[in-house]
Amino acid sequence: MAFVIFTLVLVTGNLVKLADLLVNKGVPPWDILRLFGLLIPSLLSHTVPMAILTGTLLAFGRLSNDQEITAMQASGVSIWHLAAPVAAVGLIVSLGLVLVNDHLVPNSRFATRRVLEEIGIRNPAAYLEPGVFVKEFKPYVLFVYQMEGNHLAKVRIYEPMEGRPTRTILAERGEFIPMPDTKQVQFRLFQGTSDEPDPRNPARFYKLEFASYTMTLSLATGRDPSNLRKKPKDMTPGELRREIQELTAQGIDPTPLATEQHRRPATAAAALAFMLVGMPLAIRTRRAERSIGYALSLALILLYYLLSLGTQSLAVEGLVPPGPALWLPNVLLLGAGLLLLQRAGHR
Incomplete structure (x- = not known):
């Protein structure tokens, strides 16, 4: 017992x-x-x-x-x-x-x-976890402060660029839609800002405020479970x-x-x-x-x-x-x- x-x-x-x-x-x-x-x-x-x-x-x-x-x-x-x-x-x-x-x-x-x-x-959405830097969606790095079901709060998405400043997308809230057939995850972000490159000088960004913003991220290629290293x-x-x-x-x-x-x-x-x-x-x-x-x-x-x-x-x-x-x-x-x-x- x-x-x-x-x-x-x-x-x-x-x-x-x-x-x-x-x-x-x-x-x-x-x-x-x-x-x-x-x-x-x-x-x-x-x-x-x-x-x-x-x-x-x-x-x-x-x-x-x-x-x-x-x-x-x-x-x-x-x-x-x-x-x-x-x-x-x-x-x-x-x-x-x-x-x-x-x-x-x-x-x-x-x-x-x-x-x-x-x-x-098979299903990249399984990698999403609150309080963890998720690096599986190259070249992006995701960080979500809170997550309940498929609803997200305080989302940060970073896009490091060689020789250029890191692009940052911030959103107060959002949601994700798993797309296992295509090994992708669609993010719908709300009330945030996005760094967008200046057309006249791509090395510089300007802040773009948005009410809603949709982006689809794909899993990084070349991952193989048989090559997993033991801890x-x-x-x-x-x-x-x-x-x-x-x-x-x-x-x-x-x-x-x-x-x-x-x-x-x-x-x-x-x-x-x-x-x-x-x-x-x-x-x-x-x-x-x-x-x-x-x-x-x-x-x-x-x-x-x-x-x-x-x-x-x-x-x-x-x-x-x-x-x-x-x-x-x-x-x-x-x-x-x-x-x-x-x-x-x-x-």
């Missing part, structure tokens, strides 16, 4: 983006289904540890609330004997997640990028190692790649750390209610991932070695779990 809830929460934001591609940008349903399927591996690496933690808190909270833990300890079963199978399950899950993070996730991420590239080639998060462990070796041989600092290399097993180990801290925490709280279990889970998850993001940033910037930085949250969580287990054993 916890796994389903966390998966639904994480997938919601992506579903909104997929719905936008389907409804507003004319992307075929089959491509949407492909993208949704490729999301699953990335979600697993986060939702499985979250669900493991919640399940541990609920299960041992119920046992503690019913005095089952006390009864077992009274009959000679130590807290460490109870923790052994929990640790074994956590270790197995973590090892499984290592395979997911090292192979399934990078392959699915790269496949997603290729599908998006294919979609963009660090798309690489398998072997590819990461080779890239690190090549950069090192060239005298280039490979810290960002080394950070990615350590991030994957460290993230997978969260399942073991969550189980070992969740068990004694549930015993100490002695509460069986699901609301308590979910609240504790969310608090621990938030703390863990905030710490992970912080240490990862330090590693990428080269302030801390990637290994110690990426594994620090797990070490702290495991240390807290062992300390709580020791205290629970002396009750």
Whole structure:
């Protein structure tokens, strides 16, 4: 149940983006289904540890609330004997997640990028995104501050020209019409200005105000999804190692790649750390209610991932070695779990 809830929460934001591609940008349903399927591996690496933690808190909270833990300890079963199978399950899950993070996730991420590239080639409107400089419509560069459906607000279109000033088109609002058959997008802009060349001196522009302005942009030619270059998060462990070796041989600092290399097993180990801290925490709280279990889970998850993001940033910037930085949250969580287990054993 916890796994389903966390998966639904994480997938919601992506579903909104997929719905936008389907409804507003004319992307075929089959491509949407492909993208949704490729999301699953990335979600697993986060939702499985979250669900493991919640399940541990609920299960041992119920046992503690019913005095089952006390009864077992009274009959000679130590807290460490109870923790052994929990640790074994956590270790197995973590090892499984290592395979997911090292192979399934990078392959699915790269496949997603290729599908998006294919979609963009067939339907250029899919490239439009607010707050991003869009450079796919050569020679133009587009920037849209706000975008809702096919409606745009505060549109900027730049046309860089060699040896001449950059032509700029500004509009308060606009809309776009996808033209996938011709690999074009038609823009209708309203209430703006356009730089137009002076007929007597093309190197100079004059401002032309317009109430409405229509222009059709075409996708740049020569794009091929098969030539897409892998990013660090798309690489398998072997590819990461080779890239690190090549950069090192060239005298280039490979810290960002080394950070990615350590991030994957460290993230997978969260399942073991969550189980070992969740068990004694549930015993100490002695509460069986699901609301308590979910609240504790969310608090621990938030703390863990905030710490992970912080240490990862330090590693990428080269302030801390990637290994110690990426594994620090797990070490702290495991240390807290062992300390709580020791205290629970002396009750």
